Amino acid sequence: MKIAIASGKGGTGKSTVAANLACTLARSRDVVLVDCDVEEPNLHLFFPAGAVDVPVTTPVPVIDPTRCTFCGECGRFCNFGALSVLKDRVLVFPDLCHSCGGCVLVCPQGAVREVRRTVGRVACSRPLPRLTLVSGVLNEGEVQAPAVIRVAKMLGEGHPLTLYDASPGIACPVIETLEGSDACVLVTESTPFGLHDLRLAVEVVERLGIPAGVVINRSDGEDAAISGFCRDHGLPVLMTIPFSREIAAVQNRGGLIASLLSGWEERFAGLYEGIVQIAGVSP
Secondary structure, three states: OEEEEEOOOOOOOHHHHHHHHHHHHOOOOOEEEEEOOOOOOOHHHHOOOOEEEEEEEEEEEEEOOOOOOOOOHHHHHOOOOOEEEOOOOEEEOHHHOOOOOHHHHHOOOOOEEEEEEEEEEEEEEEEEOOEEEEEEEEOOOOOOHHHHHHHHHHHOOOOOOEEEEOOOOOOHHHHHHHOOOOEEEEEEEOOHHHHHHHHHHHHHHHHHOOOEEEEEEEEOOOOHHHHHHHHHOOOOEEEEEEOOHHHHHHHHOOOOHHHHOOOHHHHHHHHHHHHHHHHOOOO
């Protein structure tokens, strides 16, 4: 079973939910937790341990000047501006390349080949006896987050239970993370911004056809707008986490409320049961 934890906006507590859920489930079964927020991965802060790094590379074009006739076919094909054909040279901008390989295919002279370029890494660790953590890390200044996410997800394949912690928002990295998931937990908060971005996130999971439920984090008890929206869209509210100084203190120390506060392990176990119900698959 593959469960994605996502949010329409940053700072809602998405990673906190993912970490506590993983910790709870790892007490009774093998769990793989994949940090797909590759621009700002932080799950390793909850689960410090030695890690093994796997580099992530993507192919980018290189032009053979002895074959190139500067016909411009490669530049016309590239929709991302990664190739610019001048009268006596071809400029290649690797940062813009999406590694589709089209320029190699359309070159009539066979003057384009591809070389591997490192864009990030994936760190794999075993912080708990039954928990494997896979963290994608995009190199600073790079933009090809989906490439790192694909490798991180691939390294998490083959396990009965996998949790994906997505990046915030609804852009390409989130779509890459959600692909293939059996269910999605959308973490939100009872604010106008929280509701606005929850609407956007719900549109994404609906288009992808992924069953979803909602966790309301930092609730101040004024959840009517969020609850009404969820009711109108057939989204179950799977858990409500109150706005609490005690919870904030644990999290600020890098702790997990499922381990350190009474009753929360049971509540996160109940969250998992709710996810299984909406997914309609065997746990």
